Every structure is written in structure tokens, then in C-alpha cells.
Amino acid sequence: MSTLQHSMEPNVGASQLINLDSSDSHTETKIKIHSVEVETSTSPILPEFHGVMVDHEDIRVEPLLNDDGGISVTWEDLWVTVSDIKGRRKRIVQGLTGYAHPGEVLAVMGPSGCGKTTLLDALAGRLGANTRHTGDILINGRKQALAYGTSAYVTQDETLIATLTVIEAVYYSAQFQLPNSMSKSEKKEIAEITIQEMGLHDCMNTRIGGWGTKGLSGGQRRRVSICIEILTRPKLLFLDEPTSGLDSAASYYVMSRITQLEQREGRTIIAAIHQPSSEVFELFDNLCLLSLGRVVYFGPASATNEFFTSNGFIYPTLRNPSDQFLRMINTDFNEDIEHGSTGKVAKEEVINILVTSYNSSDSHQRVKRQVSDICRKGGGSLETSRSHASFFTQCLVLTKRSSVNMSRDVGYYWLRLAIYVTLAVSLGTLYYDVGTSYSSIQPRGALLMFIASFLTFMAIGGFPSFVEDMKVFEVESCSV
Numbered sequence: 001m002s003t004l005q006h007s008m009e010p011n012v013g014a015s016q017l018i019n020l021d022s023s024d025s026h027t028e029t030k031i032k033i034h035s036v037e038v039e040t041s042t043s044p045i046l047p048e049f050h051g052v053m054v055d056h057e058d059i060r061v062e063p064l065l066n067d068d069g070g071i072s073v074t075w076e077d078l079w080v081t082v083s084d085i086k087g088r089r090k091r092i093v094q095g096l097t098g099y100a101h102p103g104e105v106l107a108v109m110g111p112s113g114c115g116k117t118t119l120l121d122a123l124a125g126r127l128g129a130n131t132r133h134t135g136d137i138l139i140n141g142r143k144q145a146l147a148y149g150t151s152a153y154v155t156q157d158e159t160l161i162a163t164l165t166v167i168e169a170v171y172y173s174a175q176f177q178l179p180n181s182m183s184k185s186e187k188k189e190i191a192e193i194t195i196q197e198m199g200l201h202d203c204m205n206t207r208i209g210g211w212g213t214k215g216l217s218g219g220q221r222r223r224v225s226i227c228i229e230i231l232t233r234p235k236l237l238f239l240d241e242p243t244s245g246l247d248s249a250a251s252y253y254v255m256s257r258i259t260q261l262e263q264r265e266g267r268t269i270i271a272a273i274h275q276p277s278s279e280v281f282e283l284f285d286n287l288c289l290l291s292l293g294r295v296v297y298f299g300p301a302s303a304t305n306e307f308f309t310s311n312g313f314i315y316p317t318l319r320n321p322s323d324q325f326l327r328m329i330n331t332d333f334n335e336d337i338e339h340g341s342t343g344k345v346a347k348e349e350v351i352n353i354l355v356t357s358y359n360s361s362d363s364h365q366r367v368k369r370q371v372s373d374i375c376r377k378g379g380g381s382l383e384t385s386r387s388h389a390s391f392f393t394q395c396l397v398l399t400k401r402s403s404v405n406m407s408r409d410v411g412y413y414w415l416r417l418a419i420y421v422t423l424a425v426s427l428g429t430l431y432y433d434v435g436t437s438y439s440s441i442q443p444r445g446a447l448l449m450f451i452a453s454f455l456t457f458m459a460i461g462g463f464p465s466f467v468e469d470m471k472v473f474e475v476e477s478c479s480v
């Protein structure tokens with residue numbers, strides 16, 4: 001047993017390095033705190049932890065209240081179904097219960113198609129029209145909508161304007177997301193700092209690129225998307241595959257910068273992630289492991305290994321743990337898994353064993369307790385509204401951005417301009433001096449008809465660009 005010497009600030013997140021004074025050796029040890037369950041007569045808010053006697057082995061600090069305006073999200077018995085073309089309903093996620101605290105990263109992991117994105121969409125209120133959900137999704141213990149700018153969602157697919165440079169894309173976004181009370185230079189500074197935080201300073205002036213034009217690499221584009229979403233410093237951040245397309249070093253740097261922000265600003269982060277390296281995995285506070293839409297495990301990420309081992313699934317210690325347990329619960333490929341007591345078992349059986357074990361485990365009871373505690377105690381009051389740029393500024397910035405985009409798109413703008421000029425000269429020559437007599441009515445009518453039909457057909461050529469713009473509009477209108 002040791003004494004927790006360090007007093008924690010109210011807005012400090014759960015993953016903090018604190019000094020622990022070991023009473024017997026008098027040596028200072030740095031430990032990472034995941035969560036603490038301490039029963040005291042005082043409030044369990046973090047600042048009350050002065051001098052509490054806690055177990056050295058597994059100290060867990062779980063802030064139950066967030067008076068600093070942090071956001072706790074809970075979901076209880078969440079089911080999401082989707083209707084197929086025959087009208088039958090297919091279950092995508094089945095009876096999920098969990099929570100995400102301010103100052104913590106919750107990683108949602110599982111094989112492809114297990115329902116990670118669907119869970120994020122349900123929590124963010126972005127489910128599609130053909131999906132239905134039941135169960136409670138609560139923000140700080142209440143059913144409430146989040147104000148503008150308090151949450152952000154980085155989707156799996158990037159919707160960026162290919163012709164813009166990195167700084168332009170982020171700065172334009174800053175101009176219409178950040179409030180009018182900020183000066184242009186402040187907005188630019190925030191854009192530049194955010195770009196630097198995501199390690200993109202070397203390619204600030206590189207065009208994003210896209211179909212037909214090479215620009216940023218896939219991983220860099222991913223980071224630009226993250227930059228744009230974190231500009232408003234949202235309290236709740238959903239990240240769908242933030243590290244896809246990144247090499248392991250870049251994944252680590254991106255995730256560690258995101259977690260630094262989360263610790264500094266008491267942000268709640270829920271990230272669906274495919275295959276993190278061991279180092280990235282260590283950055284997660286809690287893990288929600290899904291398979292076939294069911295929870296296989298929910299709890300501290302650091303205790304996942306123990307959960308699998310206690311259920312008879314042992315994997316080599318020197319391998320990346322997430323690779324190992326994701327392989328065990330992936331039903332897309334047939335492979336029997338070594339099970340301690342019964343020899344080899346099929347993947348479906350592995351999942352059944354794990355789901356049954358989790359449902360009857362202490363971890364599951366702890367999650368339920370946490371959810372009901374959060375719901376009972378609620379949380380700090382949420383911001384009712386955050387200001388953003390006025391309608392007029394938004395129109396101005398979007399018009400400017402659109403003009404820059406079009407002027408850089410040779411096919412869309414300059415080629416058309418050349419065609420129009422050529423056509424105007426040709427038609428002008430053909431119909432030059434048609435006169436003003438009755439006989440000139442017919443050539444005038446023909447000219448008008450030709451111009452009208454030509455412009456209509458030319459407008460169809462702009463359709464692909466319009467579709468791209470609509471994608472950007474959809475993403476931006478969801479976040480603004």
C-alpha cells in the first residue's frame with residue numbers, strides 16, 4: 001500500500017503521471033493511473049484524493065463527475081438494426097453497454113464489419129436513414145444535444161478539396177468554424193499550431209491532391225482531416241480509423257498528440273481503430289472489443305491480456321497483443337484457436353466463450369456501475385452554444401474558397417473558359433451583322449436556341465465537381 005501524494009487538478013484527466021511515494025522504500029515511482037475506485041466519505045471527485053491509501057498494484061482513477069465542462073458519454077443496452085433489401089432487419093450491434101470519460105481515450109476495436117463505425121455513428125447521432133437504434137445514449141447522464149463545436153467526428157473517408165494546400169484547407173476551415181470575435185491572425189495561428197501538432201509543417205504548402213493529381217500521401221491526408229476537426233477544440237471527439245494509411249511511427253505520433261490534447265484539455269475521445277501497434281495500444285485508457293456486434297471485452301486496455309489469459313487463450317508475450325486477440329475474434333477466416341482446457345476451438349466458439357465470460361465478469365458489473373453512477377450524478381453543465389463565424393463571413397469564405405478551387409481546376413475552369421471564348425468568337429463571326437429585318441428573326445432564334453442548349457450541355461460537365469463539392473458540404477454542414 002502506498003500513499004497518493006499528488007493532489008490532482010479538477011480538470012485533470014484520468015491518464016496522468018503522478019508521483020507515488022512508496023512508504024517502505026521512500027523511492028519515487030512514476031506510474032500511469034488508469035482509474036481509481038475509492039470509497040470515501042467525501043465526494044469522489046479527483047481533488048478529494050489527497051492522501052488516500054490506495055493499492056500500489058492497480059490504481060484506477062475514474063473521474064465520475066466533470067464539473068469542468070467535460071463530456072461523459074454512456075450507452076446502455078444499445079441495439080442497432082438495419083433493413084436489408086427484402087425489408088428484414090439485420091442486427092449490427094447487439095446490447096452494448098459502455099461509457100467514455102473526459103480525459104480518456106476509449107478505443108473501439110474488432111475485426112472489419114463488427115460494428116465499430118456503427119457504434120460511433122450511433123453515439124454521434126449520425127446513423128443512416130435505414131438504421132434504427134434502441135437503448136439509451138446519454139451525455140453527462142441526460143438525453144441532450146451537443147452544442148455546435150463541442151463534438152467533432154473524423155470520418156473514415158476523407159472529404160478534402162484536392163486543389164487546396166494544407167494551410168489553405170485548414171485556414172479556410174478555421175475562418176468559418178471559429179468565432180467572429182477572433183481576428184484573422186489568431187485564426188491563422190490556430191490553424192498553423194494545429195498543423196504543427198499533427199506533424200504536417202513540412203507539407204503546409206503542398207496541395208492535397210486527389211483523383212488524377214498527386215499531392216499528399218494517404219496518411220498526410222488523414223492528418224489534415226483530423227486537423228480540420230480539432231480546430232474548435234471539441235470536448236468530445238470521435239475518430240473513425242484515425243491511423244489508417246499511416247506507418248507505425250506516424251500512427252504513434254498522431255495518436256500520442258491526440259492523447260496529449262485529451263489529457264491537457266480534458267477531452268473525451270472515442271476512436272475506432274483497426275490494428276494499433278503495441279505503443280499505440282498503450283496510449284488507450286479503455287478498450288471496447290467487439291466481434292459480430294457483441295462486446296467481447298470492455299475495460300482498461302492494459303487488462304485485456306489478463307482477460308484473454310484467464311479465459312484460456314494464451315498468446316506469445318513478445319507479439320503485439322492487439323494483433324493476437326483480433327486474430328482470435330475474426331470470423332472472416334476459418335482457423336481453430338488453441339484453448340487451454342479443450343484444445344483447439346472454432347472462432348465462433350472462441351467468441352461465445354469470451355462474450356459469456358465477459359457478461360458474467362466483474363468488469364461487466366463495473367461498467368454497469370460506472371454507467372449508473374454517471375447517470376445518477378450527471379455532470380457539469382454543458383456549453384449551450386459556441387459561437388462560430390457569422391452567416392455573412394461563412395458565405396464570403398466559402399465563395400473565396402470555391403473561386404480558388406475552380407481557378408486551379410484546369411478542366412473545370414480554364415478549359416471551359418477557352419471553349420466559351422472560342423465559341424463566342426465563332427458564333428459572333430457566323431452571325432455577324434444578321435441585320436434587323438424580319439428575315440433576321442430566324443437566325444436570331446437559332447442562335448439563342450444554340451446558346452441555350454450548348455450551355456445546358458456544358459453544365460453537365462460540371463456535375464462531377466458538384467458531386468465532390470456536395471461531399472465536402474455534407475461533412476461541413478454536419479460539423480457546423
Ligand SMILES: Nc1ncnc2c1ncn2[C@@H]1O[C@H](COP(=O)(O)OP(=O)(O)OP(=O)(O)O)[C@@H](O)[C@H]1O
Pocket residue numbers: 082092110111112113114115116117118119128130131272
Ligand atoms: N446503413 C447500412 N446499411 C446496410 N448495412 C450496413 C449499414 N451500416 C452498416 N452496415 C453493415 O453493418 C456491419 C458493420 O458495419 P460497420 O461499418 O459498423 O463495421 P466496421 O466494424 O466499422 O468495419 P470496418 O472496420 O471495415 O470499417 C457491416 O456488415 C455493414 O455492411
